[in-house]
Amino acid sequence: MIWILVIFLPLMAALFTAFNPAGKRRSGLIFIIASLPAIWLGLADGTGVTIDWLILGTHFSLDPTRRIILLLTGILWATSGLFAGSYLKDDARQGEFSFYYGAAMSGNFGLLISADAASFYTFFALMTFASYGLVIHSGTPSARKAARVYLVMAIIGELFIISALFLAVQSAGSMLLADIPPALAEAPNGSFIFLLGLIGFGVKVGAIPLYFWLPLAHPAAPAPASAVLSGAMIKAGLVGWMHFAPIGLVEWHSISLMMVGLGFAAALGAVIIGLAQVDPKTNLAYSSISQMGLMTAFLGVGLNGGIPAELLLPAIALYAFNHGTAKALLFLGTALPAKVGGAWRILMWAGLGLGVLAIAGGPLTGGLWTKYMLKTFLGKTNLPGAQFFLLLLSFSAIGTALLLSRFLHLLYRIEAPVVNKVPAFFLPWILLLIAGGWWTMSPALLSAELMSHVLGEKGIITFFWHPLTNWSALWPILITAGSLVMAFLLKLAFVNRWPGEKPLVPPGDFLYIILLAGYMVVKFLQKGISLLQSFMQSRHSAEKIFYGILDDKRTLQISTSAEALLRRWEIVGIGFFIFFLTLFFFLR
Amino acid sequence: MEMNSLLLILILFSSLVPGILILLLHERQVFMRSFLNLLGAVVKVGLVAWVFAGYYSGEEYVFIFGLAPDLTFALQVDHLGLLFAALSAVLWLVTTIYAIGYLEGGKHLRRFFAFFSLCVTASTGIALSGNVVTFFVFYEFLTLSTYPLVVHRGDDIAVEAGRTYLWYTIGGGTVLFLGVVGLFVVAGPVYFGQTEIIANLVAENELQLTILFFIMLTGLAVKAAIFPFHGWLPIAMVAPAPVSALLHAVAVVKAGAFGIVRLVYDVYGIDTSEQMNLLTPLAVFAAFTIIYGSLKALFQDDFKKVLAYSTISQLSYIALGVAITGVLSTTGAVVHLVHQGIMKITMFFAAGNVAETYGYKKISQLNGIGRRMPLTMGAFTIAAFGMIGLPPIAGFVSKWYLGLGAIEAESYWVVLVLLASSAMNAAYFLPIVYRAWFCEEGHEMVHRRRPGRFETPALLLIPVVLTGLFSLAAGVFAASANSPLSIAREIAERLYLYLP
Known part of the structure; x- marks a missing residue:
């Protein structure tokens, strides 16, 4: 029953908040209620369920990895939903927003609890197409453009996903997702099928070279929608990868190296382009690409062999949990500086600062802990160049700190209201901050086996207060701070005098190269096309x-x-x- | 005559008799006409449901009437025929409601509704035919009874379209006739399901049987609108919306597709067709038609034209599924007979509603129509997503089985065709959805032609909402018992039961 409620309540909430005036007024509360079953399942230990009349025969169940992601997703949809309820209350099209919000929510929850291919694909598609409505919500030309790019990429992704699923289901001889990784490990074309999935879900993850829709679409949506797009829905792609990746079963050296390489390229490259942005939300979107790059890399590490999936996947999931909650916190935070006044601003800046530190892996944050966990895996693999990648990991920490300082700076320039006031949506923001911090840092979500694998004998408290770990977390931050101060002192005004109106690199960077190439191809083929058209018009x-x-x-x-x-x-x-x-x- | 045989006759008479009675009525007897029509439709649904229940509890339904030695008029019920009969009966009921609302106050309605009933008689006849000759009789009956519907408007364009329609379909019928006669000469009377007759003749008459297969296939391909015999379909779009809806969903095109299914599965048999290598050409033509139809649809601005080319493309999914052997692809083909019908009829109803309420016939006029007609366009959106193959709508189920079937048969190119077609479906359907929901309306407000409480008259609204819900339900509840999918799966499993 609870499994059905997880997907059914958000759908009902979508209809109720969209069409019923009373529901419209209380949409925040309704979305909280609608995400309660998902949060509950994320925390509780439930056995799966089979519903054989639904779609092509549906199986719902959870494993520790997806339970962590489900908890993250539930928290984000709940808090963002409450946030949206008051943030958008003067928006004439709040009803429409709620409709797409609820539908995407149902899809996002559904794909996490699905254990069979058809329902997974169903809910994935529901989420993808419903969130189109979130991206295009504002209706401005830039939002429309972003939505168009989003849709085209989404469809390309869907086509790759369905072909990967066709092949995977056929070679597994079963509809269950759990049977896919072993089947791919055995099948002669297993790595090809995995690559199809890698591309298909890579669109959602924002992996190189499929990421360019993301810096357009994530910022185009209203803040609460951006938060779930960048915090929760982006992780759906990661979950898709996890369903296909035969971690611990294969030693695909070249695919592994490719994923690690592309992952780190994204982690560092996105920082550079992100620094050139002038819109705080675009800045955050590039940071998401960078962070997802690290997760890509660590999934790639797993494909090199030698690491059991039961250890690696929950660790990546917890990293995603930390990133998801912190990123959502920052995305929601972009709406605050213009609304929060007086003493509340101190709390606001403290929260934003914590969010930034959490992503950059600062001392005493969940970011440090989750990154440390992944690091231990990199240390134990026989991947060529592991030491080099460890170094890159530190660089990426510096990069992230720089990028997010730039984010804070951009927020700082937003004019503050003169009166001492606080909007209603400050509450869900604080709730998110607390929930995110609590569950990332508490060992409750991880198995004892993983804890001892990472920490050995010492407990998590010792880990956090150990001087060595804190130093390893602190020095990238110190370097960042140092370089910022240097830049300021040298009056290069590298940050301060940044051209304020236009970004140095347009958001969606790579898209323009594609469009240019496309334009040239079109020009080149124009004759052919006109010939084709004249054929089309004439009767055959x-x-x-x-x-x-x-x-x-x-x-x-x-x-x-x-x-x-x-x-x-x-x-x-x-x-x-x-x-x-x-x-x-x-x-x- | 025993009860079960009588039931089959009654199913046919439930639309034949109202058709004839309506001819005898006066043009102004609107109520009587509508009453007869609806009564017939409801009775037909009831009778089909009765036979359906009976068949599943083990009853047999056969009616054979000897016309001449070896030449019989035979009706019989099997899974496939029953599925098609149920589809015809249900969609006829829905379309009748729609047609009454749509044509309200028009001219020549007596003629229209009479032939409308005859047309459904023909298509149920096709569904229930027990042998090749009976099938052919109803197949031709269908051609003739749809002609007055196509030319209903009576202007020059309609008559011209009707002429093209007749040329194609009568031509196809003639070719099919040759094939049927040839088959009779070579194999004697062939009842559907007696595939051993042909199988036993293959050794001696391989050449004749191959030629006959392709002759019959050509005859059927005209109605199934397989390239290069598809030309009549976009032209026949001049017919009123309910006719187009019925033509594209159950009647004419479906008769062709159903005929192909029967020819391969129940006359030649999968084993024989495979052995004689008859299916590869069919697969190639079907695949080409899928791509060609989608490509043509991309360049249309006329709402109904887009739908017409989409039909050409979607119908070949059925032929393609038939051409690939395997339980999964057979399931996909058979289930798409139903799914394509309910989705496409929804789209035509929606297009008809928009045209009838606001006079919009072009896609470029549809900006913001979703806000004014949310239920109509909601149903359209469901159907369009289904056509693209997005879950959990009916079209996804078909695509899933066809794709898995293609991989099972190691015909990987078919998967590429399916994907390309999905992408193109998205490219021509999503702009309509986008305009309807996300574009602002133009400045000049066009006033409704028929003011009323709902977004459009209730008689037009109810059918589109119903079929939209059918399309959704066929996907969401696909795995439940008695869904189109479970029946299709049963048909497929029976067909492959005796095969290695």
Whole structure:
């Protein structure tokens, strides 16, 4: 029952908040209620359920990895939903927003609890297409453009996903997702199927080179929608990868190296382009690409072999949990500086600062802990260049700290209200801050096996207060702070005098290269296309010959006179009755 | 005559008799006409449901009437026929309601509704035919009874379209006739399901049987609108919306597709067709038609034209599924017979509602129509997503089985065709959805032609909402008992029961 409620309540909430005036007013509360079953399942230990009449026979169940992601997703949809309820209350199209919000929520929860291919794909598609409505919500030209790019990429992703699922289901001989990784490990074309999935879900994850829709679409949506897009829905792609990745079963060295390479390229490259942005939300979107790059890399590490999936996947999931909650906190935070005044601003800046530190892996934050966990895996693998990648990991910490300082700076420039006031949506923001911090840092979500694998004998408290760990967390931050101060002192004004209106690199960078290439190809092929079009417009040759005979004078004459007769329907009607009856009796 | 045989005759008479009675009525007897029509439709649904229940509890339904030695008029019920009969009966009921609302106050309604009933008689006849000859009789009956519907408007364009329609379909019928006669000469009377007759003849008459197969296939391909015989379909779009809806969903095109299914599965048999290598050409033509139809649809601005080319493309999914052997692809083909019908009829109803309420016939006029007609466009959106193959709508189920079937048969190119078609479906359907829901309306407000309480008259609204819900339900509850999918799966499993 609870499993059905997880997907059913958000759908009901979508309808109720969209069409019922009372529901519209209380949408925040309704979305909280709608996400309670998901949060409950994320925390409780439930056995799965089979619903054999739904779609192609549905199985719902959870494993520790997806339980962590489900908890993250539930928290984000609940808090963002409450946030949206008051943030959008003056928006004329709040009803529409709620409709798409609820539908995407149902899809996002559903895909996490699905254990079979068809329902997973169903809910994934529901989420993807419903969130189109969130991206296009504001209706501005830039939002429309972002939505168009989003949709095209989403469809391309869907096509890759469905082909990967076709092949995977066929080679597994079962609809269960859990059977896919072992089947891919065995199948001769297993790595090809995995690559199809890698591309398909890579669109959602924002992996290189499929990421360019993301810096357009995530910032285009209203703040609460951006929060769930970048915090929760982006992780759906990661979950898709996890369903396909035969971690611990194979040693795919080249795919592993490719994923690690692309992952780190995203982790560092996105920082550089992100620094050139002037919109805080675009800045955050690039930070998401960077962080997802790290998760890509660590999934890649797993494909090199030697690491059991039961250890690696929950660790990546917890990293995603930390990133998701902190990123959502920052995305929601973009709406605050213009609304929060007076003493509340101190709390606001403290929260934002914690969010930034959590993503950058600062001392005493969940970011430090989750990154440390992943690091231990990198230390134990025989991947070529592991030491080099460890170094890159530290660089990425510096990069992230720089990028998010830039984010804070951008927020700082937003004019503060003069009065001492706080909007209603400050409450869910604080709730998110507390929930995110609590569950990332508490060992409750992880298995004892993983804890001892990472920490050995010492407990998590010792870990957090250990001087060495804190130093390893602190130095990238110190370097960042140092370089910022240096830049300021040298009056390069690298940060302060950044051209304020236009970003140095347009958001969606790579898209423009694609568009340019496309333009050139189109120009090159224009002749061919016009030829094709003229073919399309003319009747094809078989028809031409046919019409040649038809339009001949005599045929025309006969047929027109015959038709004049035929047009009198009584004659047709009676005629063919007689024909029918004669035939009948003749044959009799 | 025993009860079970009588039931089959009654199913046919439930639309034949109202059709004839309506001819005898006066044009102005609107109530009587509508009453007869609806009564017939409801009775037909009831009778089909009765037979359905009976068949599943083990009853047999056969009616054979000897016309001449070896030449019989035979009706019989099997799973496939029953599925098609149920589809015809239900969609006829829905379309009748729609047609009454749509044509209200028009001219020549007596003619229209009479032939409308005859047309459904023909299509149920096709569904229930027990042998090749009977099938052919109803197949031709269908051609003739749809002609007055196509030319209903009576203007020059309609008559011209009707002429093209007749040329194609009568031509196809003639070719099919040759094939049927040829088959009779070579194999004697062939009842559906007696595939051993052909199988036993293969050794001696391989060449004749191959030629006959392709002759019959050609005849059927005209109605199934497989390239290059698809030309009539977009032209026949001049017919009123309910006719187009019925033509594209159950009647004419479906008769062709159903005929192909029967020809391969129940006349030649999968084993024989495979052995004689008859299916590869069909697969190639079907695949080409899928792509070609989608490509043509991309360049249309006329709402109904887009739908017409989409039909051409979607119908070939059925032929493609038939052409690939395997339980999964057979399931996909058979279930798409139903799914394509309910989704496409929804789209035509929606297009008809928009045209009838606001006079919009072009896609470029549809900006913001979703706000004014939310239920109509909601149903359209469901159907469009289904056509693209997005879950959990009916079209997804078909695509899933066809795709898995293609991989099972190791015809990977078919998967590529399916994906390309999905992408193109998205490219021509999503702009409509986008305009309807996310674009602002233009400045000049066009006033409704028929003011009323709902977004459009209730008789037009109810059918579109119903079929939209059918499309959704067929996907969401696909795995439940008695869904189109479970029946299709049963048909497929029976067909492959005796095969290695």
